[in-house]
Amino acid sequence: xxxxxxxxxxxxxxxxxxxxxxxxxxxxxxxxxxxxxxxxxxxxxxxxxxxxxxxxxxxxxxxxxxxxxxxxxxxxxxxxxxxxxxxxxxxxxxxxxxxxxxxxxxxxxxxxxxxxxxxxxxxxxxxxxxxxxxxxxxxxxxxxxxxxxxxxxxxxxxxxxxxxxxxxxxxxxxxxxxxxxxxxxxxxxxxxxxxxxxxxxxxxxxxxxxxxxxxxxxxxxxxxxxxxxxxxxxxxxxxxxxxxxxxxxxxxxxxxxxxxxxxxxxxxxxxxxxxxxxxxxxxxxxxxxxxxxxxxxxxxxxxxxxxxxxxxxxxxxxxxxxxxxxxxxxxxxxxxxxxxxxxxxxxxxxxxxxxxxxxxxxxxxxxxxxxxxxxxxxxxxxxxxxxxxxxxxxxxxxx
Amino acid sequence: xxxxxxxxxxxxxxxxxxxxxxxxxxxxxxxxxxxxxxxxxxxxxxxxxxxxxxxxxxxxxxxxxxxxxxxxxxxxxxxxxxxxxxxxxxxxxxxxxxxxxxxxxxxxxxxxxxxxxxxxxxxxxxxxxxxxxxxxxxxxxxxxxxxxxxxxxxxxxxxxxxxxxxxxxxxxxxxxxxxxxxxxxxxxxxxxxxxxxxxxxxxxxxxxxxxxxxxxxxxxxxxxxxxxxxxxxxxxxxxxxxxxxxxxxxxxxxxxxxxxxxxxxxxxxxxxxxxxxxxxxxxxxxxxxxxxxxxxxxxxxxxxxxxxxxxxxxxxxxxxxxxxxxxxxxxxxxxxxxxxxxxxxxxxxxxxxxxxxxxxxxxxxxxxxxxxxxxxxxxxxxxxxxxxxxxxxxxxxxx
Numbered sequence: 142x143x144x145x146x147x148x149x150x151x152x153x154x155x156x157x158x159x160x161x162x163x164x165x166x167x168x169x170x171x172x173x174x175x176x177x178x179x180x181x182x183x184x185x186x187x188x189x190x191x192x193x194x195x196x197x198x199x200x201x202x203x204x205x206x207x208x209x210x211x212x213x214x215x216x217x218x219x220x221x222x223x224x225x226x227x228x229x230x231x232x233x234x235x236x237x238x239x240x241x242x243x244x245x246x247x248x249x250x251x252x253x254x255x256x257x258x259x260x261x262x263x264x265x266x267x268x269x270x271x272x273x274x275x276x277x278x279x280x281x282x283x284x285x286x287x288x289x290x291x292x293x294x295x296x297x298x299x300x301x302x303x304x305x306x307x308x309x310x311x312x313x314x315x316x317x318x319x320x321x322x323x324x325x326x327x328x329x330x331x332x333x334x335x336x337x338x339x340x341x342x343x344x345x346x347x348x349x350x351x352x353x354x355x356x357x358x359x360x361x362x363x364x365x366x367x368x369x370x371x372x373x374x375x376x377x378x379x380x381x382x383x384x385x386x387x388x389x390x391x392x393x394x395x396x397x398x399x400x401x402x403x404x405x406x407x408x409x410x411x412x413x414x415x416x417x418x419x420x421x422x423x424x425x426x427x428x429x430x431x432x433x434x435x436x437x438x439x440x441x442x443x444x445x446x447x448x449x450x451x452x453x454x455x456x457x458x459x460x461x462x463x464x465x466x467x468x469x470x471x472x473x474x475x476x477x478x479x480x481x482x483x484x485x486x487x488x489x490x491x492x493x494x495x496x497x498x499x500x501x502x503x504x505x506x507x508x509x510x511x512x513x514x515x516x517x518x519x520x521x522x523x524x525x526x527x528x529x530x531x532x533x534x535x536x537x538x539x540x
Numbered sequence: 541x542x543x544x545x546x547x548x549x550x551x552x553x554x555x556x557x558x559x560x561x562x563x564x565x566x567x568x569x570x571x572x573x574x575x576x577x578x579x580x581x582x583x584x585x586x587x588x589x590x591x592x593x594x595x596x597x598x599x600x601x602x603x604x605x606x607x608x609x610x611x612x613x614x615x616x617x618x619x620x621x622x623x624x625x626x627x628x629x630x631x632x633x634x635x636x637x638x639x640x641x642x643x644x645x646x647x648x649x650x651x652x653x654x655x656x657x658x659x660x661x662x663x664x665x666x667x668x669x670x671x672x673x674x675x676x677x678x679x680x681x682x683x684x685x686x687x688x689x690x691x692x693x694x695x696x697x698x699x700x701x702x703x704x705x706x707x708x709x710x711x712x713x714x715x716x717x718x719x720x721x722x723x724x725x726x727x728x729x730x731x732x733x734x735x736x737x738x739x740x741x742x743x744x745x746x747x748x749x750x751x752x753x754x755x756x757x758x759x760x761x762x763x764x765x766x767x768x769x770x771x772x773x774x775x776x777x778x779x780x781x782x783x784x785x786x787x788x789x790x791x792x793x794x795x796x797x798x799x800x801x802x803x804x805x806x807x808x809x810x811x812x813x814x815x816x817x818x819x820x821x822x823x824x825x826x827x828x829x830x831x832x833x834x835x836x837x838x839x840x841x842x843x844x845x846x847x848x849x850x851x852x853x854x855x856x857x858x859x860x861x862x863x864x865x866x867x868x869x870x871x872x873x874x875x876x877x878x879x880x881x882x883x884x885x886x887x888x889x890x891x892x893x894x895x896x897x898x899x900x901x902x903x904x905x906x907x908x909x910x911x912x913x914x915x916x917x918x919x920x921x922x923x924x925x926x927x928x929x930x931x932x933x934x935x936x937x938x939x
Contacts, residue, residue, distance in 0.1 A: 190656050200605065201603070203603070205597065209646070212662065213660050213661070214655060214656055250608070250609075256613060258586075259613060259616070261612050263668075265604060269662075269686050269690070270923065271689070271690035274687065283923070284923070291670035291674035520674065521926040521930060524669065524923035526923050527919075
């Protein structure tokens with residue numbers, strides 16, 4: 142590609158598993174961004190690091206020393222992941238122009254609560270960008286979420302902006318379903334303006350399914366591989382209908398869900414009532430709950446406002462074949478695709494996203510989508526830490 | 541001034557008292573920087589905020605939620621301090637081009653210790669810059685110390701760079717003594733190159749004096765106003781000589797001191813041994829300890845390498861007239877000045893410093909002094925968060 146720029150995107154998810162890193166070739170910026178994934182790796186954290194992260198992220202009592210040390214340690218580990226990524230990609234890391242690092246979320250509260258007499262919502266990502274900038278020499282954008290929240294947004298989701306930039310289509314309306322623990326649907330009408338993009342959480346993604354699988358296998362299995370357990374079960378209609386009657390599903394978007402609605406308490410309720418049922422049937426019912434709540438949300442809240450042609454699925458749930466089958470059956474009017482079919486592999490999507498958001502910041506473009514985050518207006522996201530390559534960077538000229 | 545830029549510098553010190561804010565008119569950058577203080581205010585924290593800060597900064601066990609919420613809250617409070625500063629200065633805040641915010645240090649460990657199997661030193665400042673950028677619309681530089689530490693420095697002291705930029709003189713060698721809790725001496729030979737600037741901690745500044753005053757007044761007084769208590773006492777020579785024999789004072793610089801050497805344990809030792817002595821004599825001895833350790837350090841480690849003409853005192857200790865008198869007596873070869881005499885009021889010096897450091901970052905100039913921090917090389921400090929004024933900023937042009 143001509144005038145392209147090599148950008149590394151780094152993502153560490155709330156699962157605390159490790160660091161996802163994408164080497165991306167980007168041309169242009171804003172609505173004219175084109176991106177090509179050159180290489181992707183996922184590097185697990187060492188158990189001792191994961192343990193500290195878990196302590197900090199799970200609300201346990203710690204000292205500020207632990208957060209401070211962990212912030213610096215993660216920055217060092219991130220820089221090593223960049224070296225590894227460049228090595229396996231056969232790219233000299235000096236050729237990378239920019240890094241976008243999401244960091245590890247150790248706290249996120251999008252609804253304000255009273256703190257020292259003020260209503261405060263907040264988010265905190267760690268992984269000191271100074272080490273990325275120093276060790277790789279590459280100017281780094283980090284800490285994307287606070288800037289959106291400072292403008293009244295929820296700091297999430299940020300990926301719908303990337304979806305809009307990469308996947309909007311002049312003729313096709315697209316729902317870009319992301320099935321993580323929670324299921325989220327950015328929807329992009331054909332030839333949409335940015336403010337026409339909607340995004341909200343439909344409810345549980347894999348969260349309930351995974352919890353049931355972990356429970357019944359005593360932790361041996363962590364998820365329903367390809368949906369095989371669900372496939373072998375039968376839906377329990379009484380259970381399903383009772384769960385689908387929960388208020389969340391009928392609430393008008395924008396809305397966001399989390400462990401508060403569909404975490405342990407929800408699963409416990411499920412288990413307590415249904416102890417006489419077979420494991421397969423419970424998993425099948427949980428999968429059907431995910432499928433129906435997504436399908437209903439699309440039919441109730443998306444399609445009435447804009448014609449949709451495709452449903453492109455990403456996230457862990459994109460591997461659940463039974464879930465995809467159920468979505469196809471429930472939404473016959475949509476072509477159900479795997480996100481891979483749009484050119485970005487499912488597992489790399491978020492890391493690619495933060496490479497693109499870094500490129501936006503670097504070009505002084507806003508990177509949040511107020512219609513998705515609820516922010517009052519678009520803002521240039523993140524914080525810029527200069528690596529030694531600032532001397533040769535295109536796009537920034539000191540006075 | 542022609543081509544000047546209005547910059548706000550914000551400093552919140554380890555005393556957790558409140559926010560210092562300086563409105564500074566800056567011309568140029570780097571070695572050609574000229575700065576004029578237009579207005580300075582100091583805004584105390586509300587007790588409830590101070591209490592939370594104290595919890596977090598004193599090593600108490602807290603959850604990451606507390607740090608996250610406090611980070612956002614401080615960012616909001618900082619923005620209100622900027623509004624107040626501009627209001628009392630009669631300046632439209634839209635005319636401010638840049639903010640430099642040091643943030644509140646809640647942890648600082650410049651010596652590495654083992655953490656998750658690695659040797660890690662770290663520092664952590666909070667006070668979310670996104671709120672400064674959003675609410676004032678002014679692009680903000682924050683988080684100055686980590687970038688120096690990522691380059692192997694101690695992340696401190698950063699002010700000697702500012703001292704060099706503002707106070708170097710073609711004909712006069714200057715020692716810029718800062719007497720905070722700890723006493724620090726950047727020294728700048730006449731016509732010095734940047735690498736000739738030295739800076740190190742000489743030992744206690746006000747730390748021991750203040751602790752004695754608090755102890756003997758049961759907390760009613762917090763420091764020895766103008767050195768009046770010391771003035772009325774007599775030095776206890778046996779005590780003084782025993783304290784001056786401590787290893788720290790004879791160690792070659794660079795060296796840095798803190799509560800580990802001269803905090804509660806040191807004061808306790810002082811008190812335990814000397815319970816029969818008069819309060820005034822103990823305070824006088826502690827003041828003499830500060831004066832002698834400074835004078836000895838200048839005679840042993842500064843003057844042998846470079847001719848010095850002036851000693852300019854800043855920090856809380858600059859108000860201690862008895863201390864100044866003792867320094868004049870002990871260093872007759874130097875002209876002892878108050879830092880005010882060099883054009884920056886003592887109390888505003890650090891806030892002005894972070895305005896100047898922000899201006900350096902904004903101009904992509906390195907802002908650390910490796911000879912002071914121990915960094916391997918100069919780096920562009922801090923992180924840049926864009927306010928809405930990025931559209932009109934001179935010095936940054938998007939590609």
